[in-house]
Amino acid sequence: MRRLGSVQQKMPCVFMTDVREGPSKKRDHQQFQVLATENLNPLATESHIDCAVATEKLDGTCCYVTLHRGQPHLWARLDRKPNKQAEKRFKKHLHCHKSCKDFTWDVAEDFKVVPETWIPAHGVQHHNGQPIPDKNGHIPGWVPVENNNKQYCWHSSVVDYVTEAALVLRPNADDEDLLEIAAVPLADLLEQTLELIGTNVNGNPYGLGSKKQPVHCLVPHGSIPIRNPPPVAFQHLYSWFQESPEGRVEGIVWHCMDGTLIKVHRHHLGLRWPDGDTCLANRPVVIRIDGTVDSYSNSEQQSLFMSFFTLNGHCFNQLQDIQFEP
Known part of the structure; x- marks a missing residue:
């Protein structure tokens, strides 16, 4: 799977997001957090995310x-x-x-x-x-x-x-x-x-x-598939990141059939990254x-x-x- 050299538009989060006060866990000196709500982004539904290919979001x-x-x-x-x-x-x-x-x-x-x-x-x-x-x-x-x-x-x-x-x-x-x-x-x-x-x-x-x-x-990009990805629901994803060995990744990027790319990052769920050994490092x-x-x-x-x-x-x-x- 490949992506063209297009980086203009940031990938949307799979959930609707909310800006909240407090220091960011992702960016130093950023005094607010962008956190996911439990509401699915309508774009994810429109792009049939349940049929998309889930791949590992890499940190580089x-x-x-x-x-x-x-x-x-x-x-x-x-x-x-x-x-x-x-x-x-x-x-x-x-x-x-x-x-x-x-x-x-x-x-x-x-x-x-x-x-x-x-x-x-x-x-x-x-x-x-x-x-x-x-x-x-x-x-x-x-x-x-x-x-x-x-x-x-x-x-x-x-x-x-x-x-x-x-x-x-x-x-x-x-x-x-x-x-x-x-x-x-x-x-x-x-x-x-x-x-x-x-x-x-x-x-x-x-x-x-x-x-x-x-x-x-x-x-x-898109070359490391996530096998048996969790259902696209807040609690399922939260538990997967916390408890599954396969969940020790920075995030997930879904490659939808219409070409849309949709992501979720651990920070969207209020989770740390990295948090111990990573899945990729142990393969x-x-x-x-x-x-x-x-x-x-x-x-x-x-x-x-x-x-x-x-x-x-x-x-x-x-x-x-x-x-x-x-």
Whole structure:
């Protein structure tokens, strides 16, 4: 299952939500919480969520594979955000009107500069040739990941432009209980979004690698199915997150037959994340990095690929057990 490079509209929650006072469990310095009510979102009913495919919501940073200079390339998420003056005007408008409606942006003047290579995400609307910010005042988009950019060093560690491959974590085709880490041609990932997870991303809830030996990989969105998902009802989901071993996930994303994506996050239910070991971290994984030593030793960014290559065919009882030879 794949998602196009569209990140403009945030996925709606499966339940209607309510903003309540109190510090957020998800975002530092946010003095309010967005919590689910027990009322199902009408969009979920309209999209026949009971027939949707439930997949694990992953905790990392979003990436996108599309062409750059005519070749398949990994792109990192980068939102254009307003400068300080524009942000003050926007917040003042929200405070007075309780809505972003009727607020006027001057995109050319109000937003911070982004690299020339930046592109807006699919789905971002335009007016007079300029992208229109979303309700949060951001313009979602992407920048290509280059090997010499320190800001995206963990992104570049999972992609090899010499062999045109990426390190991808995915279910094994022959055993649904087994995960695999494979070197996948970038051409096979074109127009997909993926989640970068690992040692230095979002606090590493999956326990991958260490400071001395960082481990990162890409996970295609929608690729980790949730087997025997709970019924789409508040109490059933709450109990599943609390009590089921399969419920030790950040959340669920339902892929509806009409293309609609609907989510629920543990924080929507007032639950912590992470809370102990995660389901993904405890799944067995096999390393499938084919090729030859020369394939990766000649690459500028070969270190992580080479480390995985030395483990080709090795199976670990848990994803978080992956270790490289010293």
